[in-house]
Amino acid sequence: MADIIAPSAPLPPLHVLLAAPRGFCAGVDRAIQIVETALKKFGAPVYVRHEIVHNRFVVESLEAKGAVFVKELDEVPDDRPVVFSAHGVPKAIPAEAQRRNMIYVDATCPLVSKVHREAEHHHEAGRTVLLIGHAGHPEVVGTIGQLPPGAVKLVETVEDVAGLTVDDPDNLAFATQTTLSVDDTGAIVDALRDRFPSISGPKREDICYATTNRQGAVKAIAPRADALLVLGAPNSSNSVRLVEVARAHGCTRAMLVQRAAQIDWDRLSKVRTLGITAGASAPEVLVDEVLAALRERFTVTVEEVVTATENVIFKLPRILAAE
Template sequence: MTIHAPIPRPDRRPLTIRLATPRGFCAGVDRAIQIVERALEKYGAPVYVRHEIVHNRHVVERLKAMGAVFVRELDECPDDRPVVFSAHGVPKSVPAGARARDLFFLDATCPLVSKVHVEAERHHAAGRHIILIGHTGHPEVVGTMGQLPPGAISLVETVADAEAFQRPGDAALAYATQTTLSVDDTAEILAVLKRRFPELPDPHKEDICYATTNRQEAVKRLGEGCDLVLVVGSKNSSNSARLVEVAIRAGARDARLVDDAGHVDWNWFDGVSTVGVTAGASAPEPLIAALVDAIADRFDATVVEDAGERETVTFKLPRALTD
């Protein structure tokens, strides 16, 4: 969606709006949403979705209106309707339970999360104990830990956790990370682990996904020159919350997470001459455009789009939806 230039308002205070690039939907989120939409087109409503397909309230509400039914567990799903697993991934017990009931299911797990699952299984098969850097209770962490038997993975959330971690016996070690973490926070935790356990191998490829990394780099550039940074995203979106933290660290005087333009407190703009606008990987572009319009309605705004990484990654849909 194109962000249109605002109408000049010379009678109002001038304000520069800097738009981060990239921002908003990533390939994994786009794929997951398409899976639900295509399933509704092909099989009709209702289609059941285990947990929020992505962490964005507006996306979830729109899909509900189309006929998606969001549930917490499979026992809430009837036997005769399709079920979609969320983009965050699920423990192995979930598809096993679906197969036991002969449910038709579609797995919308982001391929980059699936890559972490495969790495965890590879390390486990090689006899290594896995340290997972991530946030307790996040669906992605629950899904990754659920790929292996209890006790095979130890969760580390902070530098203090990394200092306190104890190797189980004389086990060889490996590590993996949640894909939506702060790149800088993860580097600090990993530095401690590498100091304590120098033999820790590097992953074949970075676990933190390209989209998370690109959006954090973009918001660093905003933070360096903005008085205020607004991040469009829902509170339960890990990657969106990290963008707020990154903006503050980069030098922004203030940074806020907002669901949409209706959640902006205009007192935040007191003394602000430059505002940065970005969005988490699960936030739709129309919400960003609406926020820019709302700001432009109150100020004599000039919109500048920052130069940044242009993303061309796409992920294939399940064959059941493309045949």
């Protein structure tokens, strides 16, 4: 007599709120294309100073194609090309590459380069630059490194504003890291304007369109979600900010994960509505991976919540133009 197989229990339902926009921005797309195009043009290995973007999946994918990631320029042979990461580098780095007659390609996001130019403009006009950002982040290090030592003062919090000491309060300007929380940065800018009414700054904060849009999408889904997953790296500023934004807008169970394998399934066992987004350096394949893992455990329905559309494209540097 054949064994009778009992029917398996139905999978619990799960409604997924999929944030849009999410994932790669134009600056990240461009940076990855730069490394891939450099490999085609110059052959392997192509060296990359620091992670091209803050995502291990992306870095490991490029390593498999022949990219070699290093911490400093002195690890790169003179006769091989080097790419500078999307976060930007201090002026001393390309200057050293030129001194060594190296082939180098600058993958700095054009929106970060815009902040560099603004800081230089203010310095040339005799203003002290107050940079809103996180100490030690590569983008902040790169922006500070555009100007002589002491020309930039870092401001991380509203509380920092009260403790600022400046030589000429009437001759100040501010700039911002591009991957900050829109709300937190707005509060710092308000505090700066209250204390220094004549301070100069951009017409809009330098936070990039992609950061703003991804935070806007999270604000739309967070109040509806029992939990929310942000796909991104712990050293990715914009990804960490997405977790903070979700928690600030009603979803206390917002979690940062790099891959589906990192998901704490026990924490999702009673969840019936799950928000999902991805930081600007996280590829869509990782979102697909998470959705596949969810479908193994739940009966999944997906609702894409679109709050903005993006069509920004940045050109590659001339050095990589087809000959």
